Amino acid sequence: MTASPPPPRLPADLAAGLRADLAAGYTRDAVEDALGPVATAALSREEPVPARRATARSAAPAAVLARLLVLGLPVRRAALDAALPRTGTAGAVAAGLVVAAGQGPDDEVRGLVDLRPYEVSDDAGETRWWVASDLGELATGHSLRADHVLGIGGASLTLARTTVRDHRPRVLDLGTGCGIQALHAHRHADHVVATDVSRRALDFAAFNAALAGTAFDLREGSLLEPVRGERFDLVVSNPPFVITPPAAHAAGLPVMEYRDGAKPGDSLVGDLVAGLGDHLAPGGVAQLLGNWEHHAGEGWRERVGGWLAAAGTDGWVVQREVQDPAEYAHTWLRDGGLRPGSPLFDAALEAWLDDFEARGVEAVGFGYVLLRRPAAASTTPWRRLEEVDAPVHRPLGGHVTAVLLAQEWLATHDDAALAATHLVVADDVTEERYLRPGEQDPRVLQLRQGEGFGRTYRPGTLVAGAVGACDGELTLGQIVGGLAALLDQPADAVAAEVLPAARDLLLDGFLRLA
Known part of the structure; x- marks a missing residue:
């Protein structure tokens, strides 16, 4: 495999012109229009053939740039000059985006990086960037290099959607990669520090920041080493959490900088969680993605709960997915560009299964911490x-912020204070009733949340009645008293059922303080 091309660098005199060229002709909508719905859908499945066909027939800037910088196919110099009128092929070469075979209009130009539009709408507002990373397997046709800088993938999007977006003076993006979390953070932070063990990744992050018209405090080093002794108001991290056994590397699988932390098992995430507590300022929040092992005879909550105890902070962990050992190994072997049936794929899979079996790993969980x-x-x-x-599918940052605020309020207010409070049902909550035709009373009643995690809650009769009356006019205590009188039940008994449920519903976002 050939060496990786140098990472891009954006000269200051090119930044404004390149940004204007991309804004004029290389937006997400423009790319989808140039490709058409069939090719767009196929490309999202990592199937490039329809997109190759569509871009071969179009001279639109979006088609030319997608062909060059997403599909990794050559274009004529004249076509690129037309697609980037302010920058031109010469400017794209100077920025390290492409290499040109010559100066003639029909000479071939090839892309050196993946560059694509990225649009976001969340609690910090709407914006549009262009994000550069290394060309992937779809464009190169071979497995990824060890120093590959990953673009915006599913994990990056997951973390970005989950992160709180209120104002945070100092933010740390730990393991920044191409810099996408730092880009998100700079909109609501005074100062952003971005770290990575990979110098190449930091160079990509610097390019992407410059193209967005900003800059980060970039530091090279492993995990928390570059910020020793510092505290932050927000830490975000998509760390190299993949659990790869040393035997898989011994079989020939390269150590991928973006995903392999070179620590045994899931200890990288455990050590990171334990160490982050000392780097949080009062009121500070850390949000990261991670994997954790499910061991025979040990619940995952017990394992991850030990990490939280070591951190010495509040902790909220949401497990989103669980994979068996073979499924987990297959996922990450394919992620690196290997195909089932190849000698390296099979040897590495054997090494993974041997390691998990020897250590009693029955499954691997993935989620948010x-x-x-x-x-x-x-x-x-x-x-x-x-x-x-x-x-x-929706941004979760606002919901996470609301949960944290609700938890803080509940921690400092007893049941008497809760009973004296006016509550309202959240705007996204609906009530569902299930009953057989002809019946007047529902057999099942549940509340459904439209935002957040889309939770459902099945209240009993008393709680359902209390929630239905939460319109901000009466206190919860007055509602409890009214239900007791209406149903001829002791007020204490009604309160004993309604108040704990109200705490749960406040914490989950079904109810809000009026």
Whole structure:
């Protein structure tokens, strides 16, 4: 395999012109229009043939640039000059985006990086960037290099959607890669530090920041080493959490910088969680993705709960997916560009299964980890470990912020204070009733959340009645008293059922403080 091309660098005099060229002709909508719905859908499945056909027939800037910088196919110099009128082929060469065979209009130009539009809409607002990374297997036709800099993948999008977006003075993007989390953070932070063990990744992050018209405090080093002794108001991290056994590397599988942390088992995530507590300012939050092993005779909550205890902070862990050992190994072997049946794929898969079997690993979980250092000292840290497997497509940052605020309020208010509070049902909550035709009373009643994690909650009669009355007019205590009188039940008994449920519903976002 040939060496990786040099990472791109954006000269200051080219930045504004390149940004304007891309904004004029290389947006997400423009690419979808140039490709058409069939090719767009196929490309999302990593099937490039329809997109190759569509871009071969079009001279539109979006088609030319997608062909060159996504599909990795050559274009004529004249076509690129037309697609980037302010930058031209010469400017693209100077930025390290392409290499040109000559100066003639029909000479061939080839892309050196993957560059594609990225648009976002979340609690920090709407924006559009162009993000550069290394060309992937789809464009190169071979497995990824060890120093591959990954673009915006599913994990990156997951973390970006989950991160809180309120103002945070100092933010750390740990393991920044191409810099996508730092780009998100710079919109609501005063200062962004971005670290990575890969110098190549930091160069890509610097290019992407310059193209977006900003800059980060970039530091090279492993995990928390570059920020020793510093504290932050928000830490985000998509760390190299993949559990790869040393025997797989011994069989010939390269150590991939973007995903392999070179620590045994899931200890990288465990050590990171434990160490992050010392880097959070009062009120600071850390949000990261991770894998954790499911061992025979040990529940995953017990294992990950030990990491939270070591951090000494509040902690919220959501397990989103569980894979068996063979499925997990297959996922990451394909991620690196290997295909089933090849000698290296089979040898590495054997090594993975041997390692998991020897260590009693029955499955591997994937999900979100959130840590928070409370603004005020707390004697009992808040810990929540749960499984939520419903698909989430909307940004979760606002929901996460609301949960943290609700938890802080609940931790400092007893049941008497809760009873004196006015509550309202959240705008995204609907009530569903299931009954047989002809019946007047529902057999099943449930509340469904439209935002957040899309939770459902099945209240009993008393709780359903209380929730239905939460319109902000009466206090919860007055609602409890009214239900007791209406149903001829002791008020204490009604309160004993309604108040704990109200706490749960506040924490999950079904109810809000009026």
